[in-house]
Amino acid sequence: MADKPPVALENRGEGEDGRRYSPSAARNREPIRDVLAPLITAPARVLEIASGTGEHGAFLTSALPHLRWTYSDIDSDSLASQRAWQKADITGRLTGPLCIDASTGEWGEAEGLAQWDVVFSANMVHIAPWPAAEGLIRGAGRLLRPGGLLILYGPFARSGGIAPSNAAFDESLKSRNPDWGVRDLDVDISPRARAAGLELTAVTEMPANNLTVVFLRS
Numbered sequence: 001m002a003d004k005p006p007v008a009l010e011n012r013g014e015g016e017d018g019r020r021y022s023p024s025a026a027r028n029r030e031p032i033r034d035v036l037a038p039l040i041t042a043p044a045r046v047l048e049i050a051s052g053t054g055e056h057g058a059f060l061t062s063a064l065p066h067l068r069w070t071y072s073d074i075d076s077d078s079l080a081s082q083r084a085w086q087k088a089d090i091t092g093r094l095t096g097p098l099c100i101d102a103s104t105g106e107w108g109e110a111e112g113l114a115q116w117d118v119v120f121s122a123n124m125v126h127i128a129p130w131p132a133a134e135g136l137i138r139g140a141g142r143l144l145r146p147g148g149l150l151i152l153y154g155p156f157a158r159s160g161g162i163a164p165s166n167a168a169f170d171e172s173l174k175s176r177n178p179d180w181g182v183r184d185l186d187v188d189i190s191p192r193a194r195a196a197g198l199e200l201t202a203v204t205e206m207p208a209n210n211l212t213v214v215f216l217r218s
């Protein structure tokens with residue numbers, strides 16, 4: 001049987017207990033924590049879409065004790081790593097993983113778990129076909145409570161402008177999969193978010209020409 005196509009761009013390490021490690025998550029988890037800490041100050045239930053190795057959830061729940069975090073992904077290897085991180089968790093505030101395909105209009109168990117305070121997704125919008133981003137936005141609009149936040153982390157173009165490093169990255173993404181690519185926050189993402197009841201409220205520049213963007217559910 002042919003190998004399944006990769007879901008990430010890097011070589012991920014794996015420990016004996018099944019927890020995987022991503023070099024990029026190791027680099028960006030602290031800058032992401034520094035943005036989230038002043039933003040989410042009350043107890044919050046976070047649904048993560050496309051949790052990958054599961055490191056962001058593990059690190060951010062340890063760093064921010066008022067977060068309860070639920071993993072999800074579409075990919076079986078990633079789900080297995082998230083299961084291993086959840087098993088190793090000592091905070092008692094990491095749950096899941098749920099199997100969620102963001103591009104669908106039905107997120108299974110996540111639909112029934114009342115309303116979420118935060119939907120968080122890092123590095124999926126550009127490393128998945130566009131319907132995954134559209135579904136992520138629609139799902140956040142559907143499941144966030146009023147006043148809840150959709151938080152995205154990754155590279156974005158802005159109103160047609162793109163940093164040279166992100167333009168090169170976009171080309172390399174498209175050479176791997178023509179359906180992947182750096183999206184434009186103002187042209188592609190924000191109008192769809194607005195239609196889903198989500199207003200862009202904050203954009204924070206992050207290392208390596210990434211952004212953390214925050215949408216507020218009205």
Ligand SMILES: C[S@@+](CC[C@H](N)C(=O)[O-])C[C@H]1O[C@@H](n2cnc3c(N)ncnc32)[C@H](O)[C@@H]1O
Nearest residue numbers: 007008050051052074075101102122123128132
């Ligand atoms: C580059 S990885 C990012 C993982 C992690 N969020 C991080 O930043 O390290 C992209 C992730 O998106 C997931 N993914 C791709 N398409 C998806 C979809 N339609 N629904 C949910 N997850 C998806 C992949 O399985 C993979 O775990």
